[in-house]
Amino acid sequence: MARVVVDVMLKPEILDPQGQAVQRALPRLGFEGIADVRQGKRFELEVEGPVDDAALARINELAETFLANTVIEDFTVRVEELEEETATA
Amino acid sequence: MARVVVDVMLKPEILDPQGQAVQRALPRLGFEGIADVRQGKRFELEVEGPVDDAALARINELAETFLANTVIEDFTVRVEELEEETATA
Numbered sequence: 001m002a003r004v005v006v007d008v009m010l011k012p013e014i015l016d017p018q019g020q021a022v023q024r025a026l027p028r029l030g031f032e033g034i035a036d037v038r039q040g041k042r043f044e045l046e047v048e049g050p051v052d053d054a055a056l057a058r059i060n061e062l063a064e065t066f067l068a069n070t071v072i073e074d075f076t077v078r079v080e081e082l083e084e085e086t087a088t089a
Numbered sequence: 090m091a092r093v094v095v096d097v098m099l100k101p102e103i104l105d106p107q108g109q110a111v112q113r114a115l116p117r118l119g120f121e122g123i124a125d126v127r128q129g130k131r132f133e134l135e136v137e138g139p140v141d142d143a144a145l146a147r148i149n150e151l152a153e154t155f156l157a158n159t160v161i162e163d164f165t166v167r168v169e170e171l172e173e174e175t176a177t178a
Contacts, residue, residue, distance in 0.1 A: 040130070
């Protein structure tokens with residue numbers, strides 16, 4: 001089982017009110033020196049079978065059509081963890 | 090300006106209804122072979138000044154007290170991008 005991570009962030013030109021709210025709250029909470037905050041989503045997918053080019057292409061399609069709204073969001077797909085072990089229950 | 094990324098995910102033992110909803114929808118949408126989906130948050134912080142140990146310690150504290158609910162969530166802090174350039178406007 002391998003873990004594939006899909007990060008979905010608002011495009012840079014899209015206003016991010018959640019991130020702005022965090023950024024504005026930081027000085028009040030005593031944290032200075034953070035110029036900008038953007039908030040997005042992180043999906044961790046546990047993939048059965050090998051994570052080859054075909055599987056990654058499928059996951060890219062999945063992210064594009066289902067996890068991200070590509071009109072306003074960018075996404076990245078990356079393999080985070082490759083477990084070679086096969087669990088024998 | 091450097092970019093520090095804080096990933097906040099529900100702890101493994103905490104039920105993740107958002108992730109489950111995504112995982113259950115996938116076969117209906119034609120995507121097989123995804124055993125589990127967890128959904129979390131990703132914060133991108135643009136940090137002014139050097140990202141040294143002191144800055145990272147502050148960001149860890151910020152993440153622990155403000156970005157994550159450590160009763161139910163785990164977080165990771167990592168430096169993603171170190172820009173040495175100083176913008177001269």
